[in-house]
Amino acid sequence: MISLLVLLATTLAAAPASMPGVHGHITSYVRNSPAEFKTSPRRTAAKVESDEDSDCCSICFEAWTNSGNHRLASLKCGHLFGQSCIEKWLKGQGGKCPQCNAKAKKGDIRVIFAKTVKMVDTTDRDRAVRELEREKQLRRKVELEAAQTRLQYELALQECNMIRTQLDRERQRKAQALTSVSGPSPSQPSCSQASSSQQARLYKFDSSIPLKGESRLLGYDAQHGTLVVSQASPNQLFPGFGVKKISAMDLRSMQYVSVHSKAIRDICFSGRVDGLMLTASIDKTLKITSLMSNTVVQTYHTPFPVWACCWNQEDNNYVYAGLQNGSVLVFDQRDTTKHVEELSPPRTRCPIVAISYVPRDPSSSLRCGGLLLGTLRGGCFWEKTSTEYRPHPLPMEGSCTSLKFEHTTRHCLASFRPDKNHNSTRHLLCELESRLVGEDGRNQCSCHVMHTFYGGSTQKLLTRSALFTSPGDPGQILVCAGDEASTSAQLWSASTAAWLQKIPTDGPVLDVCPFSINSKHQLSVLTDKLLRIYSWT
Known part of the structure; x- marks a missing residue:
C-alpha cells in the first residue's frame, strides 16, 4: 500500500497541469485512506504527549500487562515499555531508547512488578511537614522559656521561705530575750505549761x-512505703546478708532479700x-x-x-x-x-x-x-x-x-x-x-x-x-x-x-x-x- 502511494505521488508530480483528473483522483484517495496515513504532525505530537501520560506502551500504544510477553519493563533511563516491544525495538533500531535516544541494550531491560504506576504529588505534604517542624521548634522554645521562668519562680519562693524562717527565728529569740529580762507575763504560759504542751506533741x-x-x-523507700532493715540471713542453709522488707502501712514483715555475702x-x-x-x-x-x-x-x-x-x-x-x-x-x-x-x-x-x-x-x-x-x-x-x-x-x-x-x-x-x-x-x-x-x-x-x-x-x-x-x-x-x-x-x-x-x-x-x-x-x-x-x- 505504501509503495502504491509513493508511485501515485510521483506520477502526480510528473503529470502536467492539464491533467486535473489525476490530481483529483490522488487527492481523493489520500483523503479516503486510513487514519494512520493522514495524521498531521501536530496531531502526532499531541498523540505522543498523551500516550506518555497514559498507562500504555509508547511503541505499540497497547496497555502493558503484569504478566506475559507484554509485561511492564523499563530501561536504565527510566522509560516504560512492554517487554516484547522494547526487545524488538532494541534488536532492530541500533540500541537506543525510543523516547530519549539514550544508549541501551537488551541486558538493560528490567521487568517491573507493579499493577499500576502512578506518581503522587507530595508538594503540599512536604510543605505541611516543614510547617509542622517549624511549629514544633517554636513550641519547644516556648516550653523552655516557661521552664526557665518556673525555675526562677521556685528559686525566688525558696529564698522567700528562707527569709521568712529566719525572721521567725529572730522574733522567737527576741521574745525569749524579753521574757528572760522581764519575766513571763500573765498572758503567757509558764515554763511547766510550755513543757507539758511540748510533751503533748512528741x-x-x-x-x-x-x-x-x-x-x-x-x-x-518513700515511693512504695517500705521500710528495709539490713540483717544476716535467717536461713542457715543460705548464709549471707540482705534486707528485710517491712510494710510502713501496717508494719507487717514481708520478704527477705539476699544481697551480699x-x-x-x-x-x-x-x-x-x-x-x-x-x-x-x-x-x-x-x-x-x-x-x-x-x-x-x-x-x-x-x-x-x-x-x-x-x-x-x-x-x-x-x-x-x-x-x-x-x-x-x-x-x-x-x-x-x-x-x-x-x-x-x-x-x-x-x-x-x-x-x-x-x-x-x-x-x-x-x-x-x-x-x-x-x-x-x-x-x-x-x-x-x-x-x-x-x-x-x-x-x-x-x-x-x-x-x-x-x-x-x-x-x-x-x-x-x-x-x-x-x-x-x-x-x-x-x-x-x-x-x-x-x-x-x-x-x-x-x-x-x-x-x-x-x-x-x-x-x-x-x-x-x-x-x-x-x-x-x-x-x-x-x-x-x-x-x-x-x-x-x-x-x-x-x-x-x-x-x-x-x-x-x-x-x-x-x-x-x-x-x-x-x-x-x-x-x-x-x-x-x-x-x-x-x-x-
Whole structure:
C-alpha cells in the first residue's frame, strides 16, 4: 500500500497541469485512506504527549500487562515499555531508547512488578511537614522559656521561705530575750505549761517488731512505703546478708532479700518509682537491687571494702562508693565494666563512714553541688564542677561516725565519738557555705557550727543519727541520735538547740529513720534485735 502511494505521488508530480483528473483522483484517495496515513504532525505530537501520560506502551500504544510477553519493563533511563516491544525495538533500531535516544541494550531491560504506576504529588505534604517542624521548634522554645521562668519562680519562693524562717527565728529569740529580762507575763504560759504542751506533741511508742539475725541499718523507700532493715540471713542453709522488707502501712514483715555475702554498711534509695536500692558492703561490692522484683540488677566490684554509698540526685545514672582506703569511686550505670572516675583523699587514707550528695542551689549560702564525706578523721566536701571534682577539707575535728544532709535548709549533722579533747559524744549542726576567691572564680567551701548537742560519754558502735523536718512544724528541724550511755534515742530542736525528748530502748541504738505515710508521721528506732516504731502525736 505504501509503495502504491509513493508511485501515485510521483506520477502526480510528473503529470502536467492539464491533467486535473489525476490530481483529483490522488487527492481523493489520500483523503479516503486510513487514519494512520493522514495524521498531521501536530496531531502526532499531541498523540505522543498523551500516550506518555497514559498507562500504555509508547511503541505499540497497547496497555502493558503484569504478566506475559507484554509485561511492564523499563530501561536504565527510566522509560516504560512492554517487554516484547522494547526487545524488538532494541534488536532492530541500533540500541537506543525510543523516547530519549539514550544508549541501551537488551541486558538493560528490567521487568517491573507493579499493577499500576502512578506518581503522587507530595508538594503540599512536604510543605505541611516543614510547617509542622517549624511549629514544633517554636513550641519547644516556648516550653523552655516557661521552664526557665518556673525555675526562677521556685528559686525566688525558696529564698522567700528562707527569709521568712529566719525572721521567725529572730522574733522567737527576741521574745525569749524579753521574757528572760522581764519575766513571763500573765498572758503567757509558764515554763511547766510550755513543757507539758511540748510533751503533748512528741513521739509516743506505737509498736515493736522482733528481728532475726544481726541487724545494722535502716532505710525507707518513700515511693512504695517500705521500710528495709539490713540483717544476716535467717536461713542457715543460705548464709549471707540482705534486707528485710517491712510494710510502713501496717508494719507487717514481708520478704527477705539476699544481697551480699558479707555485712552491709550503707543503704540508700534512688527516689524513683522503680524502687531501686543501692547497698554498700565489706565484700568489696556495690549493688543495685530492685525491690519490685527482689533481685540484684547490677553489681560493681571495688578493690577495697565499701563503707558508704549514695546516688547522684541530679543524675541518677551516677552512683558513688566510699571505700575503706578513703577514696571515692564514681560509677555510671550505662558503663558496667568499671568506674568512670576515682577521687583520692586529700589527707590521710581513712575509711569513709558516710557520704551524701549535695545538689546545686544558687540561692543558698552553698551555691555549688558535690559530695559531702564523713571519715574517721573529720569531714571533706568535694565540689562538683562541669569538668572535675575539687576537694575542700572542712574544719571538723574528731572521729566522725555519722553525717547527714538536710536539703531544705542545706544544713548537715555530723556526729563524733568522745576523744581526748572531748569527753562526751557530740552532734554538730553545721551550715555549709561557699565564696568566690581568685580571678578564675573558684569557690572556697567551708562550714560553721550553729549548734552542738552533747550525748553520753561512750560510743563504741557507728551509730547513725538523723536530721529531718519536724512533723508538727515544717519550718523547724529536729535532731535525733542514739545514746549508748543511757540506752536511748535523744531528740533535740535544731532551731532552738533545746532538748525535747528521751526515747528509751532495749539496747544501744544503731540507726534511726523518720518516715511518713498517709499523713501519719513516725520514727523507727533500730537496735540489734528489735525495731521500735514511734508515732507523732
